[in-house]
Ligand code: ATP
């Protein structure tokens with residue numbers, strides 16, 4: 001028996017597995033699988049399932065398969081298969097040689113279905129989809145038997161074979177399990193096992209005219225792969241009796257299905273159907289739009305695989321549905337990036353500053369620390385000159401009481417630079433808008449310390465105008481205005497809650513020159529502004545940065561309380 005990794009907190013699923021190992025239920029094996037349907041890109045909810053399945057396999061020294069549940073040819077695409085493989089790998093997991101497709105088992109599934117027919121436990125039904133629904137009954141009313149329920153085994157075998165041969169049109173017949181139309185569990189009321197579909201499949205081409213339904217295909221795929229623990233989300237709890245019925249009737253290897261609560265995240269949706277709508281109706285630029293909760297979107301936004309794995313570990317696995325606060329995901333990425341990305345200076349909303357007592361043609365190189373959290377990340381030089389940019393928000397002509405940054409007559413520190421004092425405010429005569437500030441600097445404060453012990457209350461970031469790199473910066477906010485999107489008003493679509501300001505593009509930002517040529521995907525902290533990463537749209541001429549997440553801006557908080 002193998003003990004689970006002791007550094008990880010246990011959860012009820014790991015407890016069950018540890019117990020099964022104790023009783024030697026599966027000869028000491030642990031074998032899980034991640035079974036995505038290739039009908040969309042993976043999202044952060046899938047990451048939870050991936051971390052659970054691959055994580056459990058790792059902790060118990062077992063195996064985890066990647067299996068595409070590709071039983072629905074009309075909605076599935078090769079693009080999705082490729083994106084899913086890429087995302088699972090990027091998250092840091094490896095299926096080794098165990099990449100499978102449910103479609104690999106179509107022949108075996110067919111043979112098992114024939115076996116169930118021969119046992120008199122399945123029949124070909126000619127009811128239409130609507131009629132099947134009508135006959136099924138409701139939660140409070142029992143269903144009615146189909147008039148085709150008592151077809152002979154011979155007739156069923158003949159019809160099923162002809163369904164396979166493509167003799168009948170789509171929707172004209174189904175194969176149904178013969179269980180119990182009066183069962184309290186609607187899933188057991190003679191569920192459909194096969195439907196007729198004359199559709200091209202991305203792997204089997206036009207070989208099949210019938211396709212197995214999810215409930216039938218899933219348990220058989222698990223059985224064929226000798227999965228020990230088939231972990232799925234809570235909505236499949238009511239399907240478990242059917243899962244068990246198929247495997248027991250066939251008397252084949254039987255995994256144990258265990259259900260856990262799916263992840264819901266505030267301010268976003270985690271349903272492929274809804275995410276497809278956002279992509280197709282162009283509410284976002286694509287599956288990898290940095291506002292999307294997809295793995296591809298989070299990657300482009302600047303999330304690291306470590307931060308996502310850490311998030312999944314923190315939320316754990318439980319039996320009860322809940323909504324996890326997006327702030328927790330943001331906390332996880334901040335915590336990761338804080339330790340390992342370099343800090344640089346970038347001005348997003350520039351205000352020009354002229355240091356009037358600094359020589360015109362002089363420039364000097366100042367020493368800057370790359371990450372105070374990690375001295376091994378070293379130092380770099382930042383250029384200083386007479387013309388600088390500071391953040392427009394860091395100056396107030398008429399500063400409120402608790403505003404300690406630059407104001408007329410006030411002295412502040414420029415990070416790694418000098419103390420500067422505002423001596424003049426230049427405005428556009430027509431609009432009254434502030435166009436530049438004139439400041440003096442104190443040459444004795446080089447490096448940011450005053451030899452006479454003079455104190456200043458604020459330290460600002462800045463960049464030297466003639467040296468700076470001009471860049472585009474994209475600021476992202478929640479895609480939705482509402483935290484709980486299950487709570488959308490009656491009759492309204494979830495899209496009625498889209499945040500119209502989820503993207504703000506700043507086209508003239510100035511970044512210190514050490515970022516020249518930074519590769520797509522590189523991550524930085526822009527001091528005081530947040531964490532950013534280089535977008536793949538970036539070019540040498542025009543670097544583009546995505547804001548991954550803000551730092552917590554304490555002034556914004558103070559100002560909010562002042563307004564209240
Ligand atoms: P969606 O509702 O987004 O279409 P799905 O369940 O149909 O999701 P699948 O491709 O079938 O998507 O999911 C693959 C695996 O990921 C399944 O085991 C499923 O239970 C799990 N999964 C999907 N969404 C979540 C979620 N929000 N939280 C946890 N696990 C999830």
Ligand code: MG
Pocket residue numbers: 037
């Ligand atoms: Mg599914």
